[in-house]
Amino acid sequence: MNIRSWLLALVLIAPAALLLAFGPRGRVEIPDNRRVIRYWEKWTGVEGRAITDLVDRFNNTVGAQRGLFVEYNAVSNIEQRLLIATAGGDPPDLAGLIDSRVPQYAAQNALLPLDDLVRDAAIDLELLKPIWLELGRYDGKLYALPSTPFTIALYYNRTLFRQAGLDPDRPPQTIAELDQAVERLTRRDEQGKITQLGFTMSPAMLGWWSWVWPNFFDGRLWDGQRYALDSSAGVAAAEWIWQMRERLGRQAALDFEAAAGPIESAENPFLSGRLAMVFQGPWMANWIRNYAPSLDYAVAPFPSSTTGRRHVFASADVFVIPAGAKHPRDAMVFLAWMQRPDVLEELCKRHGKVSPFRTPRSAFFDGHPNPFVRVFDEIASSPDAFGFPGMPMWAQVEAELLNLMQTLLRGNRSPEQAIRYTQQRIDLIVNEYQHMAAKRRGEQ
Amino acid sequence: MTRNPPRTRGPSNLLAGLLWTSPWWLGFLLFLAIPMGWSLYISLCDYSLLQPPVFIGGANYQRLASDPVFHQVVRNTLVYSLLSVPLSTIVAVALALLLNQSVRGQAFFRACVFLPTIVPLTAAAVVWMWMLNPQAGIFNQPWHWAGLSPPNWFNSAGSAMAALVIISVWFVGSPTVIFLAGLQEIPEELYEAAMLDGAGPPRRFWHVTLPALSPVVLFNLIIAILTAWQIFALPYILWRGQPGPDGGAYFYTMYLFDNAFRFLKMGYASAMAWIQLLIILLMTALIFLASRRLVHYRGA
Numbered sequence: 001m002n003i004r005s006w007l008l009a010l011v012l013i014a015p016a017a018l019l020l021a022f023g024p025r026g027r028v029e030i031p032d033n034r035r036v037i038r039y040w041e042k043w044t045g046v047e048g049r050a051i052t053d054l055v056d057r058f059n060n061t062v063g064a065q066r067g068l069f070v071e072y073n074a075v076s077n078i079e080q081r082l083l084i085a086t087a088g089g090d091p092p093d094l095a096g097l098i099d100s101r102v103p104q105y106a107a108q109n110a111l112l113p114l115d116d117l118v119r120d121a122a123i124d125l126e127l128l129k130p131i132w133l134e135l136g137r138y139d140g141k142l143y144a145l146p147s148t149p150f151t152i153a154l155y156y157n158r159t160l161f162r163q164a165g166l167d168p169d170r171p172p173q174t175i176a177e178l179d180q181a182v183e184r185l186t187r188r189d190e191q192g193k194i195t196q197l198g199f200t201m202s203p204a205m206l207g208w209w210s211w212v213w214p215n216f217f218d219g220r221l222w223d224g225q226r227y228a229l230d231s232s233a234g235v236a237a238a239e240w241i242w243q244m245r246e247r248l249g250r251q252a253a254l255d256f257e258a259a260a261g262p263i264e265s266a267e268n269p270f271l272s273g274r275l276a277m278v279f280q281g282p283w284m285a286n287w288i289r290n291y292a293p294s295l296d297y298a299v300a301p302f303p304s305s306t307t308g309r310r311h312v313f314a315s316a317d318v319f320v321i322p323a324g325a326k327h328p329r330d331a332m333v334f335l336a337w338m339q340r341p342d343v344l345e346e347l348c349k350r351h352g353k354v355s356p357f358r359t360p361r362s363a364f365f366d367g368h369p370n371p372f373v374r375v376f377d378e379i380a381s382s383p384d385a386f387g388f389p390g391m392p393m394w395a396q397v398e399a400e401l402l403n404l405m406q407t408l409l410r411g412n413r414s415p416e417q418a419i420r421y422t423q424q425r426i427d428l429i430v431n432e433y434q435h436m437a438a439k440r441r442g443e444q
Numbered sequence: 445m446t447r448n449p450p451r452t453r454g455p456s457n458l459l460a461g462l463l464w465t466s467p468w469w470l471g472f473l474l475f476l477a478i479p480m481g482w483s484l485y486i487s488l489c490d491y492s493l494l495q496p497p498v499f500i501g502g503a504n505y506q507r508l509a510s511d512p513v514f515h516q517v518v519r520n521t522l523v524y525s526l527l528s529v530p531l532s533t534i535v536a537v538a539l540a541l542l543l544n545q546s547v548r549g550q551a552f553f554r555a556c557v558f559l560p561t562i563v564p565l566t567a568a569a570v571v572w573m574w575m576l577n578p579q580a581g582i583f584n585q586p587w588h589w590a591g592l593s594p595p596n597w598f599n600s601a602g603s604a605m606a607a608l609v610i611i612s613v614w615f616v617g618s619p620t621v622i623f624l625a626g627l628q629e630i631p632e633e634l635y636e637a638a639m640l641d642g643a644g645p646p647r648r649f650w651h652v653t654l655p656a657l658s659p660v661v662l663f664n665l666i667i668a669i670l671t672a673w674q675i676f677a678l679p680y681i682l683w684r685g686q687p688g689p690d691g692g693a694y695f696y697t698m699y700l701f702d703n704a705f706r707f708l709k710m711g712y713a714s715a716m717a718w719i720q721l722l723i724i725l726l727m728t729a730l731i732f733l734a735s736r737r738l739v740h741y742r743g744a
Contacts, residue, residue, distance in 0.1 A: 080705045087493040104708065108494035203686060204599070258596035259579045395706045399687075406690060432507075436490045440498060 034069035037330050038092035042078045042317075043351075050350035054343060062337050070094075070334050082322060086110050091322035093331040096147055099135040099316045100388040100398075106138040107392035107437070112321040112328055113141040120329075121336040131314045131385040132356040138390055145335060147344075148353040149316035150281045151376045151385070152209070154303070158296040160185055160196070160276040171300035175216065175240065178277075178303050179247075185276040186248060194248065194256040197269070199277040201241055202409055203402065204257045205269055206278050210405035211398060212313050213237035215386050217305045222389035227397060227430060229404075229423045236305065238415040241408045250411045266291040282352050285370035299372035301379045312385040316356070354380060393433040400425045487714035497711065504715035513691070513699060514716070518723075521696040523605060525672035525727075528612040532668055533661065536616040540623030541653075554624070561617030569681035572611050573598075598682065601692025608679060608693065612672075619664045626660035627653070658739040666728055673724055676701065696720055 030036060043051055055072045063069055073092070075081050079101060085091045097105070105111050114136075118125065125133060128146065136144030158168035164184040172178035182198030189195050201207040214221055217240070219233020228234060245253060260269050264287060269275035271292040278284070279302055288295050304311045319335055321328050338344055345355050345364045352369045354377045355361075365373060379385070391397055404422040407413050413421065462469075487504055489497035508514050543554050560568065575583045576597040584594030597607040634652045643651065654661075679693040687694035700720070704713035 083493055083705065083708070105494070108492050108708065110494045254599050255578070255593075255596055258599035259577060262573075393707070395702075395708075399702070399706075402686065403691065406687075410690065412690065436498070439490075440495065 037070045039094040040075045040092040041096040044074045086322045093325045093327045099318050102144045103138045103390045103392045106143045111143045115142050117332045121332040123339050135387040144318035144320045146316045146356040148348050148351045149356045150353045151380050152313045153299050156277045172303045174303045175305045194252045202257045211401040216311045227426050242415045282370045282376050299375045310382040312379040312382045314385045396429045483714040486711050489711045491711040492708040504712045517696045517699040527609045529668040536619040539620045544627045558617040560614050565677045601690040604688050604692040626657050630656040655740040662735050662739050
């Protein structure tokens, strides 16, 4: 080899050698004599930093005293990975899931019931608002504790309210008032094309929860045996969606919705002033701050069909202990520490979510990234708050309900036909599931 | 003088052969044959991954026969493959012919055609989302110039399919390179003979280029069909994991994935995987059958 070849080899090898010697380490250095608690979460970025700060604090304090060490891993597609790890018999000791998955995993015996562990760890569940515990229960047992909970409310553009002659300090109180506001807030050009929309349930325009609407008509469709889409609340919600589309003009609304830009950009239709009202969560404030800081908006509870009732959709990221976890009791030590109001509220605040506690500390609201966090927090106490239906086969049912929403928005079938068809599909899914569950019980 | 062949020692030769070929057959057994056998078994079971499989015979296949979503994804995938495979092939052949010309900047043009292939799919999908945006999308400018309303690419089943087929053409870089290699293998004498016979460029293409290129076309067609039947990431990103307008952007592999990992119906998903394999085998067999008359191998 000549000198040039040697130099070239050196230039290529030296950075690799330096990287090996001084570069970042894939694994966290675990101090001696500590039992490791493997904790998988979905959070990265700002949210990831918030939890890693807390994990570090635990490791340096309680963890050091008790000989424990939490090894935090941000895992993409956590649901699938947790599923595979659990099936393979090597799950983490603690994991973060979305609450809607809890019934599905619990019904498959993939999660540990927490009731006894919570009692032994002296976690005071009475401190939590009832809805956040309800979300973690399945079949009478507690499988999940809240990490960062949230409610969904009505964001509305005060400027557009004023322009439409509506009182910006009085958002719609009932579904009927919402309909009237939609009429006044929707604008069209000379060709009849919609240029500004009052409200839409479309998944293309931030309507992420296609299935929630019967709840605002006083219905809770899942009774543990059947999902009664054909109940009066289910029919009323379908009719409401259908009629709102009729009034807007189906094609005009579809054309308008097709041009919705990415939500995390200034093209977000609510941020760009093209959508006057939207059903969204507390994180919306982060996008507003970043992309439309001068937007004059407010937040109110989403109206219900019945005056005086306050139906509120509540959901949460939750902590679970997978079945087969090697150190469940150690994980509970960390969970008990995380459930301390000062710790958990710090996490929730940094994530821009609400506090899970009945009485949040005043420090929680001070400087919270969402200026309307008190609204989100207060509505979680409503006796009419509801979460995802506790159905183990929910993922499949939800897919059918999304199809139903598309059908209603596009007018492919009348509401009666659409409900009949979807009800048949859901009955089939539920019956198949129940049949197999009974067969499994019989085999056991 | 004849030389005796070396004496063979049967069992030890067999052992040595097995040992030396073990990387292949062990890999084949562990990562292909056994998983395939297992998936065939669980396609006859109710299995969620989290609980032991329960044998249910052919129930999964029966359910698939009456599942409207399954019918829809088969239809969508079939339509997509019928549109995108011929279109991509024609465009790739055309591009290869252009890139085969001796012009200045030939290497630059070749790089330009291949570049989209190495762009990460997610980035390409986001760019296409913007290019097809009905208001700001560059792709819709011709409609605006003509004073017409551009199609809402993402908001009807038909236009969603059209959008996906158009985007599939974006990724013709790999087949183009293979066609280009095929073109460069065609002997110059064939063209000279055709020219002496008075054949112009169209006839030279039809009677020389295409027959000589036909084995490469066959290869690319089969690869394109395999790829089309596995379409997943692009519609998944464009419609954020949802089935799209009227389910028009919901494809076979997406429904298979949903059944396996969202609905935890691994048995049902395995049944789908076996049917997918059979469909692809059938289509490949049909193409091979048709190729007997249409594909010309040199020296054959």
